[in-house]
Amino acid sequence: MKLQRIWALFLARNLEFFRDKAAFGWNFAFPFLIIVGFGFMFEGRNHQQFKVGLFPVAAEELTFADTTLPRSFQTEERVQFIPLPGRHSGEELLRHHKIELLVDVYSADHAYWVNDSSPTGYIAEKLYLASFLPENSQVANKKIIEGEEIRYIDWFFPGLIGMNMMFSALWGVGYVVVRYRKNGALKRLKATPLTPLEYLCAQTLSRIFLLMFTTAVVWLGSDLIFDFNIQGSLWLIFFLFFLGGLCLCSLGLILAARGTSEEFTSGVLNFISWPMMFLSEVWFSLEGSPEWIRSVSQLFPLTHMLAAIRKVMNEGATLIDVGGQCLFLAAFTAAALIIAAGMFSWND
Amino acid sequence: MTEPQPILEVKNLRKVYKTIVAVDDVSLKVHPGTCLGLLGPNGAGKTTTIEILEDIFEPTAGTIHYKGQPRRGSFREEVGIQFQHTSLLNYLTVKETLRTFICLYGDPEEFDTLVQRCELGPLLQRRNNKLSGGQQQRLMLALALVNRPSLIFLDEPSTGLDPQSRRNLWQIVDQIKAEGKTIILTTHSMEEAEYLCDEVAIMDKGRIIAEGSPEALIKQYCGSSAILLPLSVDTRKLENLPYLWQQQKDQIRIDSDDIYTTIAALSTLNIDLSGMSISSANLEDVFLQLTGRQLRD
Numbered sequence: 331m332k333l334q335r336i337w338a339l340f341l342a343r344n345l346e347f348f349r350d351k352a353a354f355g356w357n358f359a360f361p362f363l364i365i366v367g368f369g370f371m372f373e374g375r376n377h378q379q380f381k382v383g384l385f386p387v388a389a390e391e392l393t394f395a396d397t398t399l400p401r402s403f404q405t406e407e408r409v410q411f412i413p414l415p416g417r418h419s420g421e422e423l424l425r426h427h428k429i430e431l432l433v434d435v436y437s438a439d440h441a442y443w444v445n446d447s448s449p450t451g452y453i454a455e456k457l458y459l460a461s462f463l464p465e466n467s468q469v470a471n472k473k474i475i476e477g478e479e480i481r482y483i484d485w486f487f488p489g490l491i492g493m494n495m496m497f498s499a500l501w502g503v504g505y506v507v508v509r510y511r512k513n514g515a516l517k518r519l520k521a522t523p524l525t526p527l528e529y530l531c532a533q534t535l536s537r538i539f540l541l542m543f544t545t546a547v548v549w550l551g552s553d554l555i556f557d558f559n560i561q562g563s564l565w566l567i568f569f570l571f572f573l574g575g576l577c578l579c580s581l582g583l584i585l586a587a588r589g590t591s592e593e594f595t596s597g598v599l600n601f602i603s604w605p606m607m608f609l610s611e612v613w614f615s616l617e618g619s620p621e622w623i624r625s626v627s628q629l630f631p632l633t634h635m636l637a638a639i640r641k642v643m644n645e646g647a648t649l650i651d652v653g654g655q656c657l658f659l660a661a662f663t664a665a666a667l668i669i670a671a672g673m674f675s676w677n678d
Numbered sequence: 679m680t681e682p683q684p685i686l687e688v689k690n691l692r693k694v695y696k697t698i699v700a701v702d703d704v705s706l707k708v709h710p711g712t713c714l715g716l717l718g719p720n721g722a723g724k725t726t727t728i729e730i731l732e733d734i735f736e737p738t739a740g741t742i743h744y745k746g747q748p749r750r751g752s753f754r755e756e757v758g759i760q761f762q763h764t765s766l767l768n769y770l771t772v773k774e775t776l777r778t779f780i781c782l783y784g785d786p787e788e789f790d791t792l793v794q795r796c797e798l799g800p801l802l803q804r805r806n807n808k809l810s811g812g813q814q815q816r817l818m819l820a821l822a823l824v825n826r827p828s829l830i831f832l833d834e835p836s837t838g839l840d841p842q843s844r845r846n847l848w849q850i851v852d853q854i855k856a857e858g859k860t861i862i863l864t865t866h867s868m869e870e871a872e873y874l875c876d877e878v879a880i881m882d883k884g885r886i887i888a889e890g891s892p893e894a895l896i897k898q899y900c901g902s903s904a905i906l907l908p909l910s911v912d913t914r915k916l917e918n919l920p921y922l923w924q925q926q927k928d929q930i931r932i933d934s935d936d937i938y939t940t941i942a943a944l945s946t947l948n949i950d951l952s953g954m955s956i957s958s959a960n961l962e963d964v965f966l967q968l969t970g971r972q973l974r975d
Binding site: 524 | 751767769774777778779781783784
């Protein structure tokens, strides 16, 4: 293996990426827009809001004067009230899960309607019923958790960055290699002394460099907006992003090792990336989910990368604490590179 | 006198894709310093053959010896290849592309020498996707020369080029030939083959159906010249002519080794020679003679 060849291709690929203004811009714009968008959606609102339809209330005058709605329910911040002209229109919305609960605000017996097939409707109903309890009644002993608060954005942000890395690594390596194979660029390289392993190493290093560059810029920009609460070492977080990114790039190389059809490769990339996105705790925790789902999620490198980064970011874990995940990612990368080099074909 | 050792020797080469025989029992020898042209209609197996020789594809059967030995890992260090269909990184400049390829070899050619030889000087800062067809071919040729190859493969190097670009490319290839390098090229252009090749092998349906120098093939298959007469000539008189003749679309063609004797014979038969013209046979005549005139898909 000659480093000079790897370096030459690494430079060439990076130059190409940075000069392709559309691809370059999108690699920054996409994660940044997602993070800012979702960040503002969830910022200061770490809980779900339930939609409760009230009737008969004219759209422009939602007041609670003269209504039988309990005062504590009127001020419930987890509820968004939807004024409705009558019961019939409210029932339609309830039937189609567009609201969780429907309340007759002038009913003496506090009549309400709920869709029994709606899990969120069940919670909204409990909220409504609880509002009839006396204000100071204590039926259980409430304790507040101590220590610095971890906001939802602090938990969610590594997942978003990880998701972006996953798509960028799988598509940026997998799809691009297939395109090069199809247009004959790989055949031109086959006519040189370059080996498959040298080529794959150059591709992986180039993509990880670009990934780390974009991640650093997006992280910096997002941190200026959200002021992330980081418990552990920022260097360790970026090391884990690097290790995870390498691993995802290597997985992309396996998928691209032989493919000659961009359409087929797209299908395979989707087949891998979508389950990984949903089962690697990008959006939600798998805590409490069936054991087999959690077992399957352990097969994905993204799961290990995010678990380690969140441990460092949210719990202040050290390199030793996340050593298991690091080992998994390193071993996965090495195995994937060897498999990809073994399977690799230059020709279409 | 013993024959010099060929730089490339191919024996009984065969390539089968499922049920399609693309190359069928091809054998040939290429001697150092010569230019061999593989000619043939579309689908004759030229590109498959040259790509097997380049070590891009494995043959189904047959042997290939380079400098008297089976090809080894160093083969790619020593040969230069210009493909028929290939692509480069679009956003790189000509200069960056050359520098990148120079880094892939252990003993590369000087950058300035490549630029000068392939006339790339004015194009160095231009991106690959902004090059014209002729400029791209010159860059591809430069890439094929990066490693100072002793054997160069050119797969239809002038296809799609305008006459000026084609002539320019031929001159560059001619200079490379003059340095004593061995060239194997495929082409559709008989003019190109006659201009560049010392030897040609005509392929059809995966097989070599004729080989030799262009002059020898012309002499063997078409005679040295042809007398062309208008269709108005009384063809009944030609029945008595002791030479082969054929009626073509817009003329009557008589192939002949000795023009003067043939004209004398025509005069003896009182054939009107007022519309007569004389055509020298060329490689295209050989090609059409051997592969037929029917349209190939």
